[in-house]
Amino acid sequence: MENSFLHLVVKEILGKSNGGLKNHAVIFPNKRPFLYFIEELRNQGYPNELPSFYSIESFMEEMAGAKAADPIDLLLILFGVYQKHYPQETDFDAFWGWGNLMLDDFDEIDRYMADPNALFKNLSAVKDLEKYFLQDQSMPFEMLPDLMPEDEQYLKKRFLETWETYEKTYFDFKKELNSRNLAYSGMNYRAVAENIQNGNLKTEADKYIFIGFNAISKSEETIIQKLIDQNKALIYWDIDKYFLDNEREESGHFIRKSMRSLRGYNEQLMGDQILTGAKNIHIIGAPMQVGQAKALGVELKNHFKSHEKNSTAIVLADEKLLTPVLYSLPFSDNNINITSGYPLKYSSLATLFQSVTSLINNYQPETRSFYHKDVLAVLSHPILRTEKDIAISSLKKRIQNEQIIYLPLRELESADSELIKLYFREISDTGELDKYFRDVLSETEKHHESATDIENPVKTIIDSLSLLIETNGNEISKKTYLRLFKEKVNKAVTNTTAQNLEAVQLMGMLETRGLDFDTVFMLPVNEGIIPDTKKNRSYIPFDIRKNFGLPTHDEQEGLYAYNFYRLLQKASDIYLIYNSETGSGGEEQSRYLRQVEYYLPTANPKINIQRRYYGLPLKGQQAKPIIIQKDAHYFEALMAKNLTGLSPTFISSYFICQLQFYYKNILKIPEKEAIVEDLEAKHFGTLFHGLMERTYEGLKGQQIDSKILAERKSVLTSSMNYVLNKEHGRQKENILKRNNIAIETVKILAEKTIEADVNYAPFKLIDMEVTANYKMPFHQNGFEEINLKGIIDRIDEKDGIARIVDYKTGNVKLKQFNYNEPDEKLYKDNKEAFQTLFYGLLYLKNNPGTKLKPSIMPLRDVINGYMDVNEKDGLFDEKSAVLFEQKLKSIIGSILDPELQIVQTEDLNICRMCSYKNMCMR
Numbered sequence: 049m050e051n052s053f054l055h056l057v058v059k060e061i062l063g064k065s066n067g068g069l070k071n072h073a074v075i076f077p078n079k080r081p082f083l084y085f086i087e088e089l090r091n092q093g094y095p096n097e098l099p100s101f102y103s104i105e106s107f108m109e110e111m112a113g114a115k116a117a118d119p120i121d122l123l124l125i126l127f128g129v130y131q132k133h134y135p136q137e138t139d140f141d142a143f144w145g146w147g148n149l150m151l152d153d154f155d156e157i158d159r160y161m162a163d164p165n166a167l168f169k170n171l172s173a174v175k176d177l178e179k180y181f182l183q184d185q186s187m188p189f190e191m192l193p194d195l196m197p198e199d200e201q202y203l204k205k206r207f208l209e210t211w212e213t214y215e216k217t218y219f220d221f222k223k224e225l226n227s228r229n230l231a232y233s234g235m236n237y238r239a240v241a242e243n244i245q246n247g248n249l250k251t252e253a254d255k256y257i258f259i260g261f262n263a264i265s266k267s268e269e270t271i272i273q274k275l276i277d278q279n280k281a282l283i284y285w286d287i288d289k290y291f292l293d294n295e296r297e298e299s300g301h302f303i304r305k306s307m308r309s310l311r312g313y314n315e316q317l318m319g320d321q322i323l324t325g326a327k328n329i330h331i332i333g334a335p336m337q338v339g340q341a342k343a344l345g346v347e348l349k350n351h352f353k354s355h356e357k358n359s360t361a362i363v364l365a366d367e368k369l370l371t372p373v374l375y376s377l378p379f380s381d382n383n384i385n386i387t388s389g390y391p392l393k394y395s396s397l398a399t400l401f402q403s404v405t406s407l408i409n410n411y412q413p414e415t416r417s418f419y420h421k422d423v424l425a426v427l428s429h430p431i432l433r434t435e436k437d438i439a440i441s442s443l444k445k446r447i448q449n450e451q452i453i454y455l456p457l458r459e460l461e462s463a464d465s466e467l468i469k470l471y472f473r474e475i476s477d478t479g480e481l482d483k484y485f486r487d488v489l490s491e492t493e494k495h496h497e498s499a500t501d502i503e504n505p506v507k508t509i510i511d512s513l514s515l516l517i518e519t520n521g522n523e524i525s526k527k528t529y530l531r532l533f534k535e536k537v538n539k540a541v542t543n544t545t546a547q548n549l550e551a552v553q554l555m556g557m558l559e560t561r562g563l564d565f566d567t568v569f570m571l572p573v574n575e576g577i578i579p580d581t582k583k584n585r586s587y588i589p590f591d592i593r594k595n596f597g598l599p600t601h602d603e604q605e606g607l608y609a610y611n612f613y614r615l616l617q618k619a620s621d622i623y624l625i626y627n628s629e630t631g632s633g634g635e636e637q638s639r640y641l642r643q644v645e646y647y648l649p650t651a652n653p654k655i656n657i658q659r660r661y662y663g664l665p666l667k668g669q670q671a672k673p674i675i676i677q678k679d680a681h682y683f684e685a686l687m688a689k690n691l692t693g694l695s696p697t698f699i700s701s702y703f704i705c706q707l708q709f710y711y712k713n714i715l716k717i718p719e720k721e722a723i724v725e726d727l728e729a730k731h732f733g734t735l736f737h738g739l740m741e742r743t744y745e746g747l748k749g750q751q752i753d754s755k756i757l758a759e760r761k762s763v764l765t766s767s768m769n770y771v772l773n774k775e776h777g778r779q780k781e782n783i784l785k786r787n788n789i790a791i792e793t794v795k796i797l798a799e800k801t802i803e804a805d806v807n808y809a810p811f812k813l814i815d816m817e818v819t820a821n822y823k824m825p826f827h828q829n830g831f832e833e834i835n836l837k838g839i840i841d842r843i844d845e846k847d848g849i850a851r852i853v854d855y856k857t858g859n860v861k862l863k864q865f866n867y868n869e870p871d872e873k874l875y876k877d878n879k880e881a882f883q884t885l886f887y888g889l890l891y892l893k894n895n896p897g898t899k900l901k902p903s904i905m906p907l908r909d910v911i912n913g914y915m916d917v918n919e920k921d922g923l924f925d926e927k928s929a930v931l932f933e934q935k936l937k938s939i940i941g942s943i944l945d946p947e948l949q950i951v952q953t954e955d956l957n958i959c960r961m962c963s964y965k966n967m968c969m970r
Contacts, residue, residue, distance in 0.1 A: 049359060049564050049565075049566060049618060051319070051321070051564075051618060052088075052563075052564040052618060053260070053284075053286045053317070053319075053562060053563075053564055053618070054081065054084055054085055054088050054259075054562065054563070054564070055088055055091075055092075056317045057259055057284050057317065058085065058088040058089055058092055058094075059092060060284075060317060061257060061282070062089075062092060062094060064282070065255070068096055069089075069094070069096065069097070069098065069099040070096065070097045070099070071099075071252075071253055071254040071255075072099035072100070072253060072254060072255045072256075072257060073099060073100045073101075073102060073107070073253040073255070073256045073257065074099045074100070074101050074102070074257045074259065075102045075103070075104055075107050075256060075257065075258050075259070076101075076102075076103060076104070076259055076260055076561070076562055077103070077104055077260055077261055077262075077558075077561045077562070078103050078104075078558065078559060078561065079101075079103045079106075080387060080388075080555070080559045080560075080561075080562075080563070081259070081260065081561070081562040081563055082101045083547055083549060084549065084562075084563055085101070085259075086098065087549055099257075100253070104261075104268070105233060108233070108236040108237050108240055109231075109236055111236075111240045111243075111249065112231060112235075112236035112239045112240050112243075113229075114225075114226075114229055114230060114231040114235070114236055114239070115229065115230055115231070116230075116231055116232065116233050116236060117225070117230040117231065117232065118512075119151070120516075120532055120535065120536070121230075122151060122225075122230075122232055123144070123147045123148065123151065124140070124516070124520050125221070125224055125225065125228075125230075126147050126150060126151060126217070126221055127140050127143050127147060128224075129217055129220045129221045129224055130143065130147070130150075130213065130217050132220065133213035133216050133217055133220075134213050139525075140524070140525070140528050141525060141527050141528045141531060144528075144531065148585075149585055149586065149587055150214075150217065150587070151232060152585060152586065153586055153587050153588055154218055154221065154222075154232065154234065154235075155232050155233055155234035155235075156234060156586075156598050156599065157218070157234070157596075157598070158232075158234035158235050158237060158238035158267070159233070159234035159237045159238065159265045159266070159267055160265050160266045160267065160596070160597050160598050160599070161238055161241060161242075161265075161266040161267050161270065161597075162266075162596040162597060162598060163596070164215070164218060164219070166596075167588075167592065167596050168214065168215035168218070170592050170595070170596075171214065171215075171588070171589075171592060214587065222235060234267075237265065237267035237268065238267055240267065240271055241266075241267035241268075241270040241271050244270070244271055244274045244275075245270060245274065251275065251278070251280055253280070254280070255280055255281065255282060256275050256280055256281045256282075257281070257282045257283075257284070258272060258281065258282070258283040258284070259283075259284050259286075259562055260284070260285075260286045260561050260562030261283070261285065261306075262285075262302050262303060262561070262607065262610045262611075263302040263599075263603070263606070263607055263610075264302070264306055266597060269306065269309055269310065272310065273309075273310055273311065276310065276311070276312050276313055277312065281313075282313075282314050283310070283313050283314065284314075284316065284317060285303045285306070285307075285316060286561075286562055286614060286617075287299075287300055287303050287318065287610075287614065287617075288318065288319050288320060288321060288322045288613075288614075288617045289318045289319070289320045289322075289323070290320065290322035290323055290651065291322070291610075291613055291617075292304060292318065297609075297613075298605060298606045298609040299606065299609035299610040299612070299613040299614070300610070301603070301606040301609075301610075302603075302606055302607070302610065303610075319617060319618065321617050321618055322616070322617060322648065322651065322652060323651055323652050324652065324654070325618075325620065325652070325654065326620060326654040326655075326656075327616070327619065327620055327621075327622060327648075327652075327654065327655045327656065328620065328621050328622070328656050328658070329616075329622045329624065329644060329648070329655060329656065329657050329658070330347070330621075330622065330623045330624065330658050330659075330660070331624050331626075331637075331641050331644070331645065331657065331658070331659045331660075332347065332623060332624065332625045332626070332659075332660055332661070332662065333625075333626055333627075333628035333637070333659075333660075333661040333662065334625060334626075334627070334628055334661070334662040335627065335628050335629035335662075335663065336627060336629050337368060337369055337372050337572075337627070338372050339627075339628075339629070339662060339663075340369065340372075340571050340572055340625050340626075340627055341369060341372035341373045341375070341376040342372075342376050342662070343625055343662045344362070344373060344376055344569060344571060344623075344625060345376035345377060345378050346378075346662070347569065347623050347625075348362075348377065348378050348379075348552075348569065349378040351567065351621065351623075352378075352379070355566075355567065355621070357379070357383055357550070357551065357552050358549075358550045358551075359565050359566040359567065360552045360553065360565060360566065360567040360568075360569070361552070361553045361554075361555055361560065361563070361565040361567070361568050361569070361615075362552060362553070362554045362555070362569045362570075362571075363555055363556070363557055363560055363568060363569065363570040363571075363615065364554070364555070364556060364557075364571065365556075365557050365570065365571065365572060365573065365577050365578050366571075366572055366577050367391065367556065369571060369572065370390075370391065370394065370554075371394055373554070373571075374554075379552075382548075382551070383551050383552055384551055384552050384554055385547060385548045385549070385551040385552065385553050385554065386554045387547070387553055387554065387555045387556075387559055388541055388555070388556060388559060389541035389542050390541060390542045391538075391540075391541055391542075392505050392506070392537055392540035392541060392542055393537050393538050393540075395542065396429075396430055396431060397431070397489075397492060397506055398506065398537050399429065400426075400429045400431050400432075400488070400492070401485070401488070401506070401533070401537065402534070402537075403422065403425040403426045403429055404426060404471065404485075404488060405530050405533065405534060406422045406425065407419075407422040407423070407425070407426055407471075407472075408475055408481070408484075408526070408530065409527075409530060410422050411474070411475070412454060413474075415454060415456070416456060416457045416458070416474065417454035417455055417456045417457060418454065418455050418457065418460070418472060419453070419454060419455075420447050420452055420453050420454065420455060423443075423447065423455050423472070424444060424447060426471055426472075427440050427443065427444050428444065431492055432467065432471075437465050437467055437468075439463050439464050439465035439467075439468060440465060440467065440468065443460075443463065443465075443468065450777070451776065451777075451779055452778075452779060453779045453782040453783075454779075454782060457472065457473075457474055460472040467491070470487060470488070470491055471488065475526065477526065478517055478524050478525060478526055478528075478529050479517065481526050481529055481530075482510070482513065482514055482517060482529070485510050485533070486510060489506060489507060489510065505540045505541075505542060506537075509533060509536045509537060509540065510533075512536070513529060513532060513533060513536075516532070517529070553565070557578075557611050557612075558611065560611070560614075560615055561611070561614075564617070564618035564619070565615075565618070565619055566618075566619060566620055566621065567619060567620070567621040567622075567623075568615050568616070568619045568621075568622050568623070569623040569625070570612075570615065570622075570623070570624050570625065571624075571625035571626070572625065572626055572627045573612075573624045573625065573626040573637065573638045573640065573641055574626050574627050574635050574636065574637055574638055575635035575636055575637070575638055575639065576635040577635075577638070578608055578612055578638045578640060579604070579605045579607075579608035579609065579612075579638070579639075579640075580604070580608060581635075609640070612638075612640050613640075616644070624641060624644070626638065626641065628661060628662075644657070645657050645659075673951065673952060674707055674951075674952055674968050675949050675950065675951055676707070676710060676949060676950035676951075677949055677950075678945075678946050678948070678949070678950065681714065682710075682714050682950075683829060683830065683944070683946075685713065685714045685716075686713075686714075686943070686944065687830070687831070689713065690831065690834060690835050691835065692835070692837075693821060693835045693836060693837030694834060694835065694836055694837065694940070695837055695838055696838055696882060696883040696886040696887075697883070698713070699886075699936075699939060699940065699943070700879050700882060700883070701713075702942075702943050703939075704953065704958060705952065705953035705955075705958055705959075705962065706950045706951055706952070706953070707950060707951065707952045707953070707964070707968060708953070708958075708962055708964055709950075710950045711964045711967065712964075717964065717967075719963040719964075732790065732794065732857055733855075733857040733858075734775060735768075735771060735772070735775065735791070735794045736794050736797060736798065736855060736857060736907065737817075737841060737855060738771035738774065738775060739764070739767055739768055739771050739794060739795070739798050740798060740801065740816075740841070740842070740855065741816050741817055742767040742770055742771055743760045743761075743764070743767055743798065743802065744760070744813055744816050744842070745816075747813050748813055748814070748815055748816070749812070749813070749814070750812070750813055751810055751811075751812050752805070752809055752810060752811055752812070752813050752844070753809050753810045754806045754809050754810075757802050757805055757806050757809060758806075760802065761799060761802045764795050764798055764799065765795070768791065768794070768795055772784065772791070797907050797910055800910040800911065801855075801905055801907075801910060804905070804910070804913040804914060807913065808846070808913075808914070810846070811844045811845060811846040811851075812844060812845045812846070813842075813843075813844050814843040814844055814845055814850065815840075815842070815843050816841070816842050816843075817839055817840070817841065817842075818839065818840040818843060818891075819837065819838075819839050819840075820837070820838055820839075820840055820887065820890035820891055820894055821835065821836065821837045821890065821894075822836045822837075822889065822890045822893040822894065823835055823836070824836055824933065824936070824937070826937060826940065828941060828944055829944045829946060831944065834940055836886070836889070836890060836936075837890075838883075838886055838887050838890055840852055840854070840887045840890070840891065841853055841854050841855050842855075843891065848899060849899045849900070849901050849923075850891070850895075850898050850899065850900050850901070851900075851901045851902075851903055851914075852884065852887050852888055852891060852900065852901070852902040852903065853903055853904075853905060853914065854880075854883065854884040854887060854902070854903070854904050854905070855904075855905050855907065856880050856904050856905065856906050856907060857907050857908075858880070858908075859908060860880045860881075860904060860906040860908070860909070864881060864916070864917055864918065864919050865878060865881035865882060865884075865885050865917055865918060865919070865932075866878055866881075867919075867931055867932070867935055880904060880906075880917075881904070881917040884902045884903070884904055884917045885902055885917060885918060885924065885928075885932050886932075886936070887902065888900055888902035888918070888924040888928075888929075888932075889924075889929055889932055889933060889936070892924065892926070892929050893929070896926075899923065899925070900923065900924045900925070901916055901918070901922050901923055901924065902916070902917050902918055902922075902924050903915060903916050903917060903922070904917055952968055
């Protein structure tokens with residue numbers, strides 16, 4: 049770009065230096081602009097030796113002469129110092145959250161050159177500190193995400209105790225670091241600033257050129273001012289006049305502040321593209337992460353139909369979008385450049401170690417067992433799936449079929465698979481854990497060439513942890529080791545071998561500083577991300593931070609505003625994509641979008657704003673409805689089903705969703721059966737039915753009175769244990785632990801049902817859980833009869849009237865069956881009464897002449913007892929049977945009608961719990 053910020057800066061510098069940059073130092077906020085600067089030098093014909101390039105961090109480190117230590121090493125050193133003043137603290141893992149806050153505060157105290165003695169004196173002078181924090185509930189406890197949700201009073205107590213050692217820890221920590229020739233970042237900043245102020249720092253370069261800075265700290269300002277005074281510094285701010293001159297524009301806040309503070313700096317290269325340039329700004333709403341990524345893919349494809357790919361940036365404000373974005377790109381990998389490398393945590397090997405970490409964290413030493421979800425996550429990982437190990441496949445099936453929640457280690461140790469034995473071990477200490485990780489890594493290297501691409505960073509992390517164990521053995525527990533491993537993996541990246549500046553650049557927001565692009569795609573542009581609305585994590589109260597010139601949350605928004613609006617300055621095509629699904633854990637669209645929409649077109653009529661929205665699926669239009677014609681395969685499947693019998697549940701499921709019915713019963717696509725841990729409605733019903741069957745066991749054909757019922761009621765607990773053991777076997781104890789309230793609820797409902805039976809007694813129990821069949825004449829589409837079948841919960845008799853009892857754990861909408869209800873409405877209001885009369889028809893056909901009364905026990909309304917479901921007096925006689933059979937033939941006729949196509953339900957509430965919703969894009 050000929051009008052880019054770097055183009056103008058290079059042109060200016062070459063003019064000032066007479067073409068020689070050999071002894072110049074060029075300093076950027078980060079390393080990313082180095083290549084662009086070098087490319088610009090080439091484009092402008094610079095033939096000589098290149099200047100030295102520094103990020104601000106590397107510049108400070110070199111000038112200070114002290115190595116900026118790894119954050120984890122810093123934390124371990126800080127822990128040792130802290131223990132001297134607070135010897136009660138013996139758990140490094142518990143210190144983790146507190147220690148990171150301390151490091152952040154110490155860094156800012158030095159970076160902004162606050163007087164530590166005065167600052168700590170002010171801290172200790174804060175009156176009634178505990179009351180101070182009690183008045184502000186948001187501070188500091190919500191800012192400690194790494195702490196367990198312990199008792200709040202304990203946290204307050206610990207917080208106050210920390211204050212008492214805060215000052216001593218600060219000075220002793222710096223002393224310890226100096227003795228090791230180490231530093232934290234802010235410590236280097238202060239050292240360089242103080243040394244240059246005192247004349248103790250030799251500046252060897254002819255010129256120090258600071259490019260693209262925004263919010264500079266007090267130490268940076270001190271260094272730059274001193275170099276300007278020595279005629280050895282140039283500084284170039286990257287900002288448009290519109291944002292600089294308007295005091296209301298928070299994006300210009302920090303640069304305005306720096307311009308007022310610094311003296312004698314060089315003339316600036318301000319642009320005015322916001323007021324004069326033509327821009328197309330597209331504000332695009334799309335739901336969720338996947339929706340935004342797919343919207344990006346559609347927009348990229350459309351944009352590149354008429355534009356080149358060079359000078360295009362995709363800016364991710366949230367790295368969680370990286371993977372969905374990569375999968376949604378409409379072009380090959382050769383056309384995309386991930387500027388900072390691919391995050392290690394998204395690699396296949398890293399996800400395997402994440403699964404292994406959960407496996408170890410959730411191991412139950414008391415029972416020596418592993419949690420089934422962790423076991424399946426490891427066994428199902430792509431790296432293990434390629435092994436084609438029969439024992440692994442068999443174990444996965446057994447866990448599913450036997451509904452195993454916790455898998456005993458002894459069973460895994462005896463497995464006929466070396467892989468299973470490798471991954472599933474009991475880890476007793478950190479040394480064993482370190483060896484375990486090495487064994488896992490070694491195994492992946494043996495069989496998977498792809499693992500070698502990312503082996504080095506993982507091996508490096510494990511090696512560094514091994515060294516930590518050697519030097520800090522007492523502090524590194526298993527829990528700490530796993531935390532450190534996760535922390536290091538989350539921060540590591542796999543470096544790309546080449547940087548293609550002509551490709552589409554995929555960047556983080558901070559990487560864009562100093563760079564300009566013709567086309568910018570940015571996502572997600574939502575509150576909480578742009579700008580980040582989280583408060584500063586700090587021990588130091590807001591007022592004291594403000595008084596001592598430390599950054600506050602008020603100023604934080606200025607950082608985000610600058611980074612956002614700076615990208616808009618030179619770009620001509622801008623696509624701002626936000627998550628439109630605000631109820632999905634995300635926040636509403638960013639306030640910056642409203643500002644762009646309302647202020648910029650007013651300032652510049654050449655700025656064109658367009659808004660559009662995407663739904664799912666993203667194909668520019670809504671998904672087409674799925675309509676299936678009933679073919680020969682459909683009728684063959686139903687004929688096969690008819691041989692075993694059609695149940696009322698099978699029949700009514702057709703009217704719940706015909707497509708679901710088709711997938712499940714015609715195509716035989718199995719529903720994934722989750723392992724039962726928490727009892728759901730269907731399990732609740734199974735337990736209740738089992739408990740009632742056990743309650744009346746051995747009483748078939750007997751007269752039931754209140755005395756018998758009282759005896760059976762008294763042993764409900766033992767009956768429930770029997771049922772749990774029958775249904776869940778060796779997982780009974782785990783089910784009991786997790787579902788105690790639900791199980792007690794089932795027992796209470798059983799008690800209430802027995803009380804209703806006491807009111808109805810005496811009666812004769814005819815049978816329980818009776819399987820009944822009836823071959824109903826039916827002449828349609830090759831069917832001569834329909835084989836009806838059902839299981840009747842209970843049949844009893846009183847005063848010559850047989851009663852069918854159907855226990856219903858769900859919501860019963862209609863008390864009596866509506867014979868006039870349209871067939872397609874069956875599932876909504878008539879389903880429960882339909883099923884009960886269905887059982888009545890089967891019983892009457894098998895026992896002609898019986899006076900019969902079908903009834904329901906609605907457990908959600910158990911207090912009102914049994915209710916009859918047939919019209920009028922509730923009796924279901926031959927006349928009723930004829931009417932119901934006609935209705936049943938009409939219902940089944942709809943299922944077998946070849947002219948009626950299979951369609952999806954219009955009730956999207958049904959789709960929420962459907963196993964096939966992804967297949968029909970609901």
